[in-house]
Amino acid sequence: MTTKTFLITGGAGFIGTNIAEKLVSEGQVVKVVDNLVGGNDKRLPKEVEFNKLDIRETEALAKVCEGVDVVIHLAALPRVQFSIQHPQETHDVNVTGTLSVLEAAKKAGVKRVVYAASSSAYGDQEVLPLSVDLPPQPKSPYALQKYMGEEMMRLWSEIFSIETVSLRFFNVYGPHLDPEGPYALVIGRFLKLVKDGEPLTITGDGEQTRDFTHVRDVTRAVILAANKDTVGKGESLNVGAGNQTSINDLAKMIGGKIEYVPARLEPKHTMADISKTKELLGWEPTVKLVDGVEELKKYFGLV
Ligand SMILES: NC(=O)c1ccc[n+]([C@@H]2O[C@H](COP(=O)([O-])OP(=O)(O)OC[C@H]3O[C@@H](n4cnc5c(N)ncnc54)[C@H](O)[C@@H]3O)[C@@H](O)[C@H]2O)c1
Numbered sequence: 001m002t003t004k005t006f007l008i009t010g011g012a013g014f015i016g017t018n019i020a021e022k023l024v025s026e027g028q029v030v031k032v033v034d035n036l037v038g039g040n041d042k043r044l045p046k047e048v049e050f051n052k053l054d055i056r057e058t059e060a061l062a063k064v065c066e067g068v069d070v071v072i073h074l075a076a077l078p079r080v081q082f083s084i085q086h087p088q089e090t091h092d093v094n095v096t097g098t099l100s101v102l103e104a105a106k107k108a109g110v111k112r113v114v115y116a117a118s119s120s121a122y123g124d125q126e127v128l129p130l131s132v133d134l135p136p137q138p139k140s141p142y143a144l145q146k147y148m149g150e151e152m153m154r155l156w157s158e159i160f161s162i163e164t165v166s167l168r169f170f171n172v173y174g175p176h177l178d179p180e181g182p183y184a185l186v187i188g189r190f191l192k193l194v195k196d197g198e199p200l201t202i203t204g205d206g207e208q209t210r211d212f213t214h215v216r217d218v219t220r221a222v223i224l225a226a227n228k229d230t231v232g233k234g235e236s237l238n239v240g241a242g243n244q245t246s247i248n249d250l251a252k253m254i255g256g257k258i259e260y261v262p263a264r265l266e267p268k269h270t271m272a273d274i275s276k277t278k279e280l281l282g283w284e285p286t287v288k289l290v291d292g293v294e295e296l297k298k299y300f301g302l303v
């Protein structure tokens with residue numbers, strides 16, 4: 001890959017840190033913008049230029065965008081349940097913030113924006129696997145906000161000639177996952193509960209399924225989307241492992257006592273149809289869940 005300058009918004013977060021590490025290891029120039037409401041800038045590689053900034057500060061963001069070839073837009077308040085409790089605050093960051101990123105990128109003459117979209121946009125569908133051709137049916141403010149971001153990506157590419165591509169991530173897990181707090185993602189939460197000697201709390205009957213996708217595979221998809229000529233016209237693509245695992249099965253894989261708690265508002269099943277992603281990016285997932293979970297157990301000091 002030729003050397004490019006990348007700006008990762010939300011780059012101090014879980015997925016952003018993984019992408020920054022990979023790009024730096026490939027000799028790319030990496031800037032990060034993050035206001036540190038989450039994430040941790042201390043674990044970023046020292047080669048990264050870190051800018052503590054809110055993405056809604058369009059003018060300041062446009063300055064950071066100068067000389068940037070590709071913006072990887074990850075900054076968000078990314079939790080479904082949090083968005084139900086805080087619909088306005090999350091809208092402001094996830095929608096107005098995304099608009100600000102597009103405007104800053106446009107102003108600075110950035111060539112391409114790769115956007116972290118979400119599988120939550122699908123909601124509950126009649127059919128599986130979930131194809132990007134299905135009409136989205138968001139079931140939470142977060143899902144709607146992330147989908148609005150996708151639509152903005154598509155539109156800005158059409159009317160302002162900035163290249164954009166949206167990648168719908170499916171339940172990402174792997175190193176740098178944050179296991180803390182009430183909104184922690186399920187694998188991180190389970191591993192923390194095991195570490196603390198607590199039972200694994202499963203919402204509902206545990207038969208809901210998710211398509212757990214390793215962050216190394218997600219990182220590879222993002223870098224391909226940043227570089228390939230086959231995309232850039234506002235496409236939406238699924239980035240999922242293409243498997244279904246129930247929360248009960250995940251709990252068995254992790255091990256430990258189980259406690260069932262009341263169900264919450266969330267889609268019942270997700271599984272990605274990745275045919276279009278394979279076709280346009282030449283991307284395929286490589287990490288099996290059982291291997292990724294074993295690796296993460298070591299990462300959390302459990303084995
Ligand atoms: N983790 C998943 O399973 C998953 C699935 C689908 C989509 N996504 C999307 O991927 C992206 C990254 O997710 P993640 O899991 O790494 O989340 P994360 O919370 O670890 O990272 C998000 C980062 O954004 C930063 N941020 C929040 N508001 C900001 C603002 N106003 N200005 C600047 N920075 C701000 C936070 O400080 C944090 O470091 C998000 O857009 C999320 O919606 C994630």
